Amino acid sequence: MxxxxxxxxxxxxxxxxxxxxxxxxxxxxxxxxxxxxxxxxxxxxxxxxxxxxxxxxxxxxxxxxxxxxxxxxxxxxxxxPIDKKDVLEIMSFDKSDEIISTIHILRNDGVDLLYRLKENQDYNNSYVNVFAGRNLGVKDFLQYDGEPLSIVFAARYEVLKDFKEVLEEKIGDRFNIHLMEIVSKPYWMLEVLQKNxxxxxxxxxxxxxxxxxxxxxxxxxxxxxxxxxxxxxxxxxxxxxxxxxxxxxxxxxxxxxxxxxxxxxxxxxxxxx
CATH class of the missing domain: 3.40.50.1000 (HAD superfamily/HAD-like)
Known part of the structure; x- marks a missing residue:
């Protein structure tokens, strides 16, 4: 039934x-x-x-x-929420300027996406810009307010495919990792979630x-x-x-x-x- x-x-x-x-x-x-x-x-x-x-x-x-x-x-x-220590560990593997790094977050000020500011990145028409008016750029993720819900890396498929292999080797036993196509540039996203x-x-x-x-x-x-x-x-x-x-x-x-x-x-x- x-x-x-x-x-x-x-x-x-x-x-x-x-x-x-x-x-x-x-x-x-x-x-x-x-x-x-x-x-x-x-x-x-x-x-x-x-x-x-x-x-x-x-x-x-x-x-x-x-x-x-x-x-x-x-x-x-x-x-x-994801434990903040886990967020920092996951983000520590992000060493590429080709990857746009973001955290979906629950806050009380209208911001629901944090993204890492990188000198060589253009965020126009990107995954970040989809959340225009509700996003906030930060230089690092050491300190922030709110409860992190998921981590999303956006980049070309080839970049994320290799990055996924790294994450699966290092932390795949503790996190769920999904590689999916999206509409916004750069067209692919790699999402990391806790096992539950x-x-x-x-x-x-x-x-x-x-x-x-x-x-x-x-x-x-x-x-x-x-x-x-x-x-x-x-x-x-x-x-x-x-x-x-x-x-x-x-x-x-x-x-x-x-x-x-x-x-x-x-x-x-x-x-x-």
Missing amino acids: VKLVSMDLDGTLLSTDKVMTKSFKPFVEKLKSKGIVPIVATGREYFMANKFLGNTDIDIVCNNGNVIRNNLTGKTSYVN GDKLFGVEKFIEDKNINLKNIISIGDDSNDKMLIENSGIGIAMKNGVNELKKVADIISDYDNDNDGAIKILDKVIFG
């Missing part, structure tokens, strides 16, 4: 051009009318997710499971007091940061446009991709027939 549906944003509910499917809000209302809880589980932080969800009354498991907030009110019900920083753990925290078991959950996504959740849900669905490593662990692959309303179509088919 399905009690909760978890939906990813990028590559799933959002088209390649970052447009939310028009079927989303009616489908959310349909789920609620049947007593099924809808949530969005995304790697995005709250304000970026809220931009796409608009006035939909839904809870968001954001920052890849490290924060849970209500989309309408912004009320935070869960935070899982994952969409799966965020969803588990959400259902903790709701008498819902993972076997009663349907989850859908498209990328490597969806893998643990898809693999452990009662029914895990990978998007047709998803990465191969996700498709290998999914129970179902959608009939259509994210540019053809693939997520809502397969969810509606699986749940309602």
